[in-house]
Amino acid sequence: xxxxxxxxxxxxxxxxxxxxxxxxxxxxxxxxxxxxxxxxxxxxxxxxxxxxxxxxxxxxxxxxxxxxxxxxxxxxxxxxxxxxxxxxxxxxxxxxxxxxxxxxxxxxxxxxxxxxxxxxxx
Amino acid sequence: xxxxxxxxxxxxxxxxxxxxxxxxxxxxxxxxxxxxxxxxxxxxxxxxxxxxxxxxxxxxxxxxxxxxxxxxxxxxxxxxxxxxxxxxxxxxxxxxxxxxxxxxxxxxxxxxxxxxxxxxxxxxxxxxxxxxxxxxxxxxxxxxxxxxxxxxxxxxxxxxxxxxxxxxxxxxxxxxxxxxxx
Numbered sequence: 622x623x624x625x626x627x628x629x630x631x632x633x634x635x636x637x638x639x640x641x642x643x644x645x646x647x648x649x650x651x652x653x654x655x656x657x658x659x660x661x662x663x664x665x666x667x668x669x670x671x672x673x674x675x676x677x678x679x680x681x682x683x684x685x686x687x688x689x690x691x692x693x694x695x696x697x698x699x700x701x702x703x704x705x706x707x708x709x710x711x712x713x714x715x716x717x718x719x720x721x722x723x724x725x726x727x728x729x730x731x732x733x734x735x736x737x738x739x740x741x742x743x
Numbered sequence: 744x745x746x747x748x749x750x751x752x753x754x755x756x757x758x759x760x761x762x763x764x765x766x767x768x769x770x771x772x773x774x775x776x777x778x779x780x781x782x783x784x785x786x787x788x789x790x791x792x793x794x795x796x797x798x799x800x801x802x803x804x805x806x807x808x809x810x811x812x813x814x815x816x817x818x819x820x821x822x823x824x825x826x827x828x829x830x831x832x833x834x835x836x837x838x839x840x841x842x843x844x845x846x847x848x849x850x851x852x853x854x855x856x857x858x859x860x861x862x863x864x865x866x867x868x869x870x871x872x873x874x875x876x877x878x879x880x881x882x883x884x885x886x887x888x889x890x891x892x893x894x895x896x897x898x899x900x901x902x903x904x905x906x907x908x909x910x911x912x913x914x915x916x917x918x919x920x921x922x923x924x925x
Contacts, residue, residue: 633893638903659814662753670864681904689868
C-alpha cells in the first residue's frame with residue numbers, strides 16, 4: 622500500500638505548511654461553506670467544492686476554513702456557497718457553478734470584492 | 744445523480760447530520776461474483792424502525808424530515824434495477840449502516856464516478872469527523888484511516904495548500920492504482 626510511504630512525506634509537508642503560515646498569519650480568517658444536502662449535491666455542489674479546493678491549491682491561499690452545511694431550504698438556488706471574511710457579515714451566493722466558485726475565491730476571498738450579481742438572501 | 748460516488752457523498756452527509764463521530768465507507772468490487780457493494784456505517788444518533796421505513800419510501804417522506812430527501816429511495820430503485828438491493832440497519836442512539844449492492848456488469852449500473860473527489864470533499868469539509876475509507880477491487884485495496892494523517896499534522900489545517908495537494912494526490916493515485924491493477 623502507498624499510504625505508509627506517503628505518511629513519511631507528510632512530516633515534511635507539515636513543516637512546509639507551518640513555514641508558509643507564518644508569512645500569512647496577519648490576514649483575516651476566511652470561511653467558505655458549501656451546501657451539501659441532497660439538493661446541493663444533485664445540483665453540482667461537489668464540483669463547486671472541488672473548484673474551491675483547486676483555487677486554494679493554485680492560488681496558494683492559506684488560512685481558509687472550508688466547511689459544508691445541509692439543505693438551506695433554497696433548493697432551487699443550489700449550489701449555494703457562503704463566504705465570511707473576518708468579522709464581516711456572511712454573504713450567500715446562489716447558482717455557484719465551478720466557474721462562479723473560482724471567481725468568488727479570487728475576487729471575494731482574495732480581493733474582498735463581493736460578486737453582487739450572484740448574491741442571494743439566505 | 745448519475746454517479747455512485749455522488750450517492751455516497753449524499754449518504755455520508757446524512758451521517759454527518761446525524762452527529763456521527765466516526766464514518767466508515769467501504770466500496771468493494773468483486774469481478775468473479777460480479778457484485779459491487781457500498782457500505783456506509785456511522786455512530787450517529789440512529790433511527791427508529793419507523794423512521795427507517797420512512798427514509799426509503801419516497802411517498803411517506805415528509806418535508807419536516809428535512810435531513811432525508813429523495814436520495815435513498817432513488818438509489819434503492821437504481822440498485823433493484825440492477826439485480827441488487829439497498830438495506831438500512833439502524834438503532835436509535837447507536838448508529839446507522841446503509842448497504843447497497845449492484846450486479847457489477849449490469850448495463851444500467853451507474854458508474855462509480857469520481858470517488859477521489861467525494862472522499863476529499865468529505866475529509867476536508869468535516870474535519871471533526873473520523874473517516875475510514877476503503878476501496879477494494881478484487882485483491883487490490885486502497886485503505887485510509889484519516890487519524891494517521893490528522894495525528895501527523897498535529898493541528899495544521901487540512902486546507903493549507905500544501906496539505907491539500909498532498910491529500911488530493913493521495914486519493915487520486917491511491918484509487919487509480921486500485922483501478923489500474925484490477
